Amino acid sequence: MRNTMLFYSLLFICSSAIFGQDDLMEELNLETKKIVTFNLPAFKAMKIGNLQSTKVGGKGDLYLYVSHRFGPLKDGFDTFFGLDNANTKIQLAYSFWEGIQLSISRESYNRTLAGALKFLLAKQSNKFPLTIAGYSTININTLLDENNFPELKSSDRFSYANQLLISRRFSENFSFELAPSYVRQNVQNLNIVSEARHNQFAMGFGGRVKMSKRMSLNAEYIYNLSRPENSPFSDAFAVGVDIETGGHVFQLLFTNAQSTNEPAFISYAEGDVVFGFNIVRVF
Amino acid sequence: MKKALFILLLTLSYSSFSQKYFTRTGNTNFKASVAVFEPIEATNNSTSVLLNTETGALVAQLFMTAFQFRVALMQEHFNENYMDSYKYPKAIFKGELSNFNLLKVNEKEKHTLTGILTIRGITKEIKTTAFLKKENNTLFLKATFIVSPKDFKIEIPAIVEKKIAENIEVSINYTLNEKE
Numbered sequence: 001m002r003n004t005m006l007f008y009s010l011l012f013i014c015s016s017a018i019f020g021q022d023d024l025m026e027e028l029n030l031e032t033k034k035i036v037t038f039n040l041p042a043f044k045a046m047k048i049g050n051l052q053s054t055k056v057g058g059k060g061d062l063y064l065y066v067s068h069r070f071g072p073l074k075d076g077f078d079t080f081f082g083l084d085n086a087n088t089k090i091q092l093a094y095s096f097w098e099g100i101q102l103s104i105s106r107e108s109y110n111r112t113l114a115g116a117l118k119f120l121l122a123k124q125s126n127k128f129p130l131t132i133a134g135y136s137t138i139n140i141n142t143l144l145d146e147n148n149f150p151e152l153k154s155s156d157r158f159s160y161a162n163q164l165l166i167s168r169r170f171s172e173n174f175s176f177e178l179a180p181s182y183v184r185q186n187v188q189n190l191n192i193v194s195e196a197r198h199n200q201f202a203m204g205f206g207g208r209v210k211m212s213k214r215m216s217l218n219a220e221y222i223y224n225l226s227r228p229e230n231s232p233f234s235d236a237f238a239v240g241v242d243i244e245t246g247g248h249v250f251q252l253l254f255t256n257a258q259s260t261n262e263p264a265f266i267s268y269a270e271g272d273v274v275f276g277f278n279i280v281r282v283f
Numbered sequence: 284m285k286k287a288l289f290i291l292l293l294t295l296s297y298s299s300f301s302q303k304y305f306t307r308t309g310n311t312n313f314k315a316s317v318a319v320f321e322p323i324e325a326t327n328n329s330t331s332v333l334l335n336t337e338t339g340a341l342v343a344q345l346f347m348t349a350f351q352f353r354v355a356l357m358q359e360h361f362n363e364n365y366m367d368s369y370k371y372p373k374a375i376f377k378g379e380l381s382n383f384n385l386l387k388v389n390e391k392e393k394h395t396l397t398g399i400l401t402i403r404g405i406t407k408e409i410k411t412t413a414f415l416k417k418e419n420n421t422l423f424l425k426a427t428f429i430v431s432p433k434d435f436k437i438e439i440p441a442i443v444e445k446k447i448a449e450n451i452e453v454s455i456n457y458t459l460n461e462k463e
Binding site: 020021022024025027028029031032035037038040041057058059060061172213214245246247282 | 331332338340341342349354358363368370378
């Protein structure tokens, strides 16, 4: 019996010499298990369509966003399926610090100036299942005319949106996001909305399916929980594709909202389907 | 009793072969730049390396996603579009330093390092000269070698082909300490 033991011990000595590299690798595997490895981002661009994604640009990266939303497709050939009427937005986003992105923008819809802040709270890794980001934006409607609204205060031009963006990349090709949102509208035009709802809550859902290394299919829907029953506005949605070509991402999409700013498309999506695109360029 | 003896023998037999040097913060760098175009290079500062000083066997692994680039987006493209890091998260090296003797390291600076590098599940034989130095209980290991994207069947689209070097220089710089 003792001899058998000795035999096994000898065998072990020999085997560890012969298979030394494999044993060594096993030992190294145990060590690397302790290392935290972060997942790759759940989305290619800062937006899924209209809805913000959990992606935040790297420190020192400057992003230029050019977005167009055309007129309703149902206008047909008269406006060449909406192409005669475009809402244009130009946005610059920059990260002075890792995980914090600041942006400024101007869009034609209500001649809106906007500033936004997005910050990463957690990153999906082998130790934590979700990427979580906060997003906050202030919009200034510069179209409101004091001649038409004599009692207009400057604060009436402001609207805000605050969102928590929670995403998970379930697999290489599938990512999903939830976006509980709070929107503040300082002024509501009672000629248009039946009753004033200055504080609105909404839940955004978004996802993407990668079809190839450089292309993905994206979809989103934002359910507004505070919409009055006979509201003329709809819940916003967007369906589109991302096409990435090195430093650019092209997002071609169909949506039912004219505006690409959160306070506007969450509260005031018109409901008519329009074609639009975002072009993202990183410098 | 017999069991105890067995375990004792096992421990003894194992420990006689288990003098090892180790790091979890090894530096691995590659340069794939082409003159004129924007520099493409990255550094990984969390390479794990384990050296058996009895046999000279050396193994190393690193996570592809831990390579840091000058531009964050470059890092994302490297992982998503070229290295398939979701499917193949690690690069692995299994090899050995020939005629390695811990006590005589400082007598001969150059050692031949040979082994198998596995990236994207594809293997390539590596042979290079490693420079070794020992100070107290620390072992310094440096080497460079050349790999090509073709070696690992990395597809490069025609439009960026000219911007990525055909021969990529990999430099390793590891500071190993005795493993307890």
